[in-house]
Amino acid sequence: MPQPSNEAQRSSPSYRLAALDQDFLLGDAMRGVRFQLEFEKAERALKAWGVRSTIVVFGSARVREDGPGSQSRWYAEARRFGVLASLQGGAVQDSGGVRDNVIATGGGPGIMAAANRGAVEAGAPSIGFNITLPTEQEPNPWSTPELTFRFHYFAMRKMHLAMRANALVVFPGGFGTFDELFEILTLRQTGKAPPVPVVLVDKSFWGSVITFDRLAAEGLIAPADLELFAYAETAEEAWARLLAAGLEPGRPLGPKPEV
Template identity: 50%
Template sequence: MTLPLELAQRLQAIVESPSYRLAQEDVELLGEKDLRPLRLQLELLKPERVLAEQGVGSTIVVFGSARVTDLETARTRLDALQETGAAPASSASRRELALARRRVDQARYYEQARRFAQLVSCRFQQDERCDFVVVTGGGPGIMEAANRGAFEVGARSIGFNVSLPHEQVPNPYISPELAFRCHYFALRKMHFLLHARGLVAFPGGYGTLDELFEVLTLIQTRKMAPIPVVLVGRDFWRRAIDFDYLVDEGYIAEEDVNLFTLVDEAEEIMAALEHFHAGQMPDQITP
């Protein structure tokens, strides 16, 4: 039956109306303010379903600065700045050159994160086992280094990227089937810890410090079971945070400084994890 033109146009308008969309296909509806609880639930459920489907039993979280690069990149940047002239004209130029020199020195953290991911991934992703899977924030810097280390030994790793005003592109070393994007920082933090058997924190800024102290607070207040917390870079952490001062002033208890371990090398990170798990690595731990 052919409808008259007027009714055919009316039917087309009905079919194309936002109200006629299936609710689960209505992106505008899902974006409404009063549907935030539903979006939170979806953001919690989706990664959990995927991790279960992929057989991921447990994870090791790696935090650290997005600004640290590998040694080759850092040296290339420094060489380019030095070629512009031996005596920078402005204080800003001098600051940029000094920071480039620091980045060359900081590249050792990139290499240690990469090395650690290689070690832990080789050890726990064999014979179809999928434990102690490296999980990062999915971005550049230390996050890239950890995902890269797993990738280089043929292992899988996880990335929880986050939507930012200036879009952050995920690094290419994350396993595609384990790459996630979050809108809510709170849900992202929750996913970091849901399967965590350890946390490794490299030097970083506000984001790294925020994530680290949230974990320490959760352990201190017994809101989560203790996990090994390993801070990489003794000199950095001792200068960045004076934990002894916090103890002396009574802001934390003396035993609170035992919630973490300071190390410098990837092999020391592995040793700290083994010590915490009382020799049960790698075979006896049940995820």
């Protein structure tokens, strides 16, 4: 009697190697594993490059270098900040196998591209933590290719943005920028993060869209919470604010949050 074919067994989804079975890996039961994979992939690459600490720059993806109104100024200041922070913060030098204050952005266009571009012009690496969106977001061409990551989970992206941050510099932006800003402010307010300095660029913009003083006046935040951030108008002023708040080139600011 001839041996039956085992083609049905070999072609069954159950026979696929688990690590190569996308139907299995992308199923609901493996969400925790996918979460861990997103953490580990970026973590190993950052360690390989010796990235010990970062300066995170947020801002609108819709800002253009030649955009209307204040857009061109915001873009120019973000670009200049990328240069200044990279040159003076320690990202250019590989000091004993580590780099500090490396520019990190959301990896997209607009303000994020400007900050990554400035780092390139300073001769420093920079990081792009990109995210998959319904309308595909492409990575900007300025982040270091080996440090350009794509995440599915916003939570994991936020973790990587927060866990090495020595400082946060926030340019005008929309919902995404507000989301990241208040994430860090909440970590600061609740003591889940060290005293990471936060600088908001363009006081007139921020004052027109968020009345922080009203929150304090109504008792919704403590008056001391207004000291969790400062304002700046230029790249140089933003850098000075960070230094005044305790940022030191070539070293991490303090213990990182347990995120």
